[in-house]
Amino acid sequence: MxxxxxxxxxxxxxxxxxxxxxxxxxxxxxxxxxxxxIDLEIFERNLENMQSYLDSCNLGLRSHGKMHKCPIIAKKQIEHGALGICTATVSEAEMMVRAGIEDILITSPIATTDKIARVIEMGLVTDKLHLVVDDVGNATALNIAARDAGIILSVYIDLDPPMGRTGVEQGAPALALGQHLTDECNNLSLDGLQIYIGSCMHIHGFEKRRDRYARMMALTASTREMFLQAGIDVPVVSGGGTGSYNMESDIGVLTEVQAGSYVFMDVEYREIGGEKTELFxxxxxxxxxxxxxxxxxxxxxxxxxxxxxxxxxxxxxxxxxxxxxxxxxxxxxxxxxxxxxxxxxxxxxxxxxxxxxxxxxxxxxxxxxxxxxxxxxxxxxxxxxxxxxxx
Amino acid sequence: MxxxxxxxxxxxxxxxxxxxxxxxxxxxxxxxxxxxxIDLEIFERNLENMQSYLDSCNLGLRSHGKMHKCPIIAKKQIEHGALGICTATVSEAEMMVRAGIEDILITSPIATTDKIARVIEMGLVTDKLHLVVDDVGNATALNIAARDAGIILSVYIDLDPPMGRTGVEQGAPALALGQHLTDECNNLSLDGLQIYIGSCMHIHGFEKRRDRYARMMALTASTREMFLQAGIDVPVVSGGGTGSYNMESDIGVLTEVQAGSYVFMDVEYREIGGEKTELFxxxxxxxxxxxxxxxxxxxxxxxxxxxxxxxxxxxxxxxxxxxxxxxxxxxxxxxxxxxxxxxxxxxxxxxxxxxxxxxxxxxxxxxxxxxxxxxxxxxxxxxxxxxxxxx
Incomplete structure (x- = not known):
């Protein structure tokens, strides 16, 4: 039993x-x-094309493992040059850690004591585990757990694009959370920002998608600027996806792209349209x-x-x-x-x-x-x- | 390897x-x-209520295992008095057979040689496995496989309500398939008919649902009558569901009810309305x-x-x-x-x-x-x- x-x-x-x-x-x-x-020939071409494109823009690829849920594929992405992966959940991350993958960002807030205990256990195995936080109370709880375990946890502040899903409001509320993290949370290392504008990824038509996306990302550029003005360094800005991968370099906010679907593609993404083609x-x-x-x-x-x-x-x-x-x-x-x-x-x-x-x-x-x-x-x-x- | x-x-x-x-x-x-x-108190009450209601109507319960996918629950249904279960797929049935459940109806046609081989293997383990057929060519293939294995497979003819999903057209085409089975397929035992009118199960409003359902079931009553006139006995008529369970006795066509969702219920079924209540x-x-x-x-x-x-x-x-x-x-x-x-x-x-x-x-x-x-x-x-x- x-x-x-x-x-x-x-x-x-x-x-x-x-x-x-x-x-x-x-x-x-x-x-x-x-x-x-999986058609391996197409699969491998997709891995190569995304990696070489982002390499050419000096952008990192933090591929999203919530899409494929498969450590075998995550490892192939890392072999191709991805700097690490994302997961959406604690148990996905646990499976990736078990498979020997080290650099993992869990892209959704961890809000309960049972799951905080589980991320602490992972933090004892890999020092490249990154979490997102969007709430002062939650940051405090994570900090206490990390302190009790004697570790430093890497965190990114999750920003609401705004689309009302997760994330702190950009601008002053985000900065206040940043200051709480730097001032009050000695066992949390504020390493970056996360901005995922899911509401833009499937806008049909490249120009319409890019224009809307760029307008929304401007808020993140100014939020990052507020952090720098306040003396808080946020070296990483993580976000974006398959629908925005070839816009990020021009927009110039992200340092790493969380693309997932490019590996397999689907009808929904095909239909959004490409830069020069009717189908994406x-x-x-x-x-x-x-x-x-x-x-x-x-x-x-x-x-x-x-x-x-x-x-x-x-x-x-x-x-x-x-x-x-x-x-x-x-x-x-x-x-x-x-x-x-x-x-x-x-x-x-x-x-x-x-x-x-x-x-x-x-x-x-x-x-x-x-x-x-x-x-x-x-x-x-x-x-x-x-x-x-x-x- | x-x-x-x-x-x-x-x-x-x-x-x-x-x-x-x-x-x-x-x-x-x-x-x-x-x-x-699962709230066990409610779960057990649901099991008891369905079984005692159908018992009181002299109708069998062949509960649908595609809903819960759990041999533990299937066994509880049988302990409560269900005569057996349904599954939608071969691999669901294999799991139920492994768990020791004997009386299983697979409710969807088996159309490929690889899956026919798998049902034959199950037919060697339990002689209460029932399949559905809706096509002469498919019946012939099943018959040959059963003959080669030296077994008799129990089959029900699957009838199209009509709703264009699976099943042979009712009336003369169904009878022609019945005659093919009795005349040409010595290793298939034609034991029943299956009629599942999925398109009626979620009609909102008890009376509207019952009236439409009863009208459609009349076609099955007359199809069964054609079988009897032709001297083909079909002792079992299997079908219906949670949305029709308390109409079947009055309609008088089914001998066993394939209800599944009554065990757990869901928002979709709640909203269809009950006989005397706004919510079902x-x-x-x-x-x-x-x-x-x-x-x-x-x-x-x-x-x-x-x-x-x-x-x-x-x-x-x-x-x-x-x-x-x-x-x-x-x-x-x-x-x-x-x-x-x-x-x-x-x-x-x-x-x-x-x-x-x-x-x-x-x-x-x-x-x-x-x-x-x-x-x-x-x-x-x-x-x-x-x-x-x-x-």
């Missing part, structure tokens, strides 16, 4: 972490569906859900075995990778109903077909494994070790 | 199945959030997501640590269990932004609060464990063994 804390530790330590190498490679068509596949095609979709056509109840319909439990349903609909002239309609938890308007390819019962995910992050969170393939051949399987680690 | 088949078997056999009994009970408030909790309150919500207030970026807002990765987002929004005068707004993958219109309770940073799930099935599918509690005390943890088993 475990204690509750031992149970929690087991959920981290007993989850498969490493690639499962198959004794004999299989073809993608042998996978039971729905299955989450700087990165190509490398992630697909392989589905099977399982029923043909009516002449103009065919049903696949993937619904709300296989695709995120918060935004746009899934799109077939290779088939035009069809519409995906939700058919409940386990089904998608495909309207065969004028299909470019005949779909028969039993056919297995790749679909681009509507929104990659919450889609990934539905699966236990990635099936990476090269030219349709799967030779190893990657556990999505931090899947469901929403705590 | 495992073979791919061994890997697949491991995903079933190595998943925790049994209750994890804690050495010392904990309070619900100690759970790291977001956490999926025949069963009470026993399932909650416990969340924490983590940030207060603006005066009228407070943010909780649960978004698209912690709640299904296909339908209505999450609702606080105990707080009125607030609105939940999606704040992305990991956040909910609570608009504090006129809150009946003050919400402070760090508070842990229970929320009724919008749609229980795809919400459950986001979590690895249930935390059942009695009066707020958790003494064991139930693995959601078939979570993510969408294949």
């Amino acid at each position: 475990p204690s509750f804390n031992q149970f929690l530790k087991n959920t981290i330590e007993q989850t498969p972490l490493d690639p499962i190498v198959l004794d004999k490679p299989i073809e993608i068509g042998e996978l039971p569906t729905p299955a989450l596949t 095609s700087d990165f190509e979709p490398s992630l697909h859900v392989l589905v099977t056509a399982i029923s043909k109840p009516q002449k103009k319909l065919i049903t696949v075995d993937a619904g709300y439990k296989s695709f995120a349903s918060d935004t746009v609909k899934p799109q077939f990778k290779d088939i035009e002239g069809v519409d995906f309609n939700w058919g409940g938890d386990e089904h998608g109903i495909i309207l065969l308007n004028n299909p470019s390819v005949e779909i028969r019962l039993g056919d297995k077909l790749p679909i681009v995910t509507p929104h990659c992050d919450p889609t990934v969170n539905l699966y236990d494994y990635y099936f990476p393939h090269r030219d349709g051949v799967v030779s190893e399987i990657w556990p999505i070790a931090a899947r469901g680690k929403s705590q | 495992p073979s791919f088949n061994q890997f697949l078997k491991n995903t079933i056999e190595q998943t925790p199945l049994d209750p994890i009994v804690l050495d010392k009970p904990i309070e619900i408030g100690e759970l790291p959030t977001p956490a999926l909790t 309150s025949d069963f009470e919500p026993s399932l909650h997501v416990l969340v924490t207030a983590i940030s207060k970026p603006q005066k009228k807002l407070i943010t909780v640590d649960a978004g698209y990765k912690s709640f299904a987002s296909d339908t209505v929004k999450p609702q606080f269990k105990d707080i009125e005068g607030v609105d939940f707004n999606w704040g992305g993958d990991e956040h909910g932004i609570i608009l504090l219109n006129n809150p009946s309770v003050e919400i402070r940073l760090g508070d842990k609060l229970p929320i009724v799930t919008p749609h229980c099935d795809p919400t459950v599918n986001l979590y690895d464990y249930y935390f059942p509690h009695r009066d707020g005390v958790v003494s064991e943890i139930w693995p959601i063994a078939a979570r993510g088993k969408s294949q």
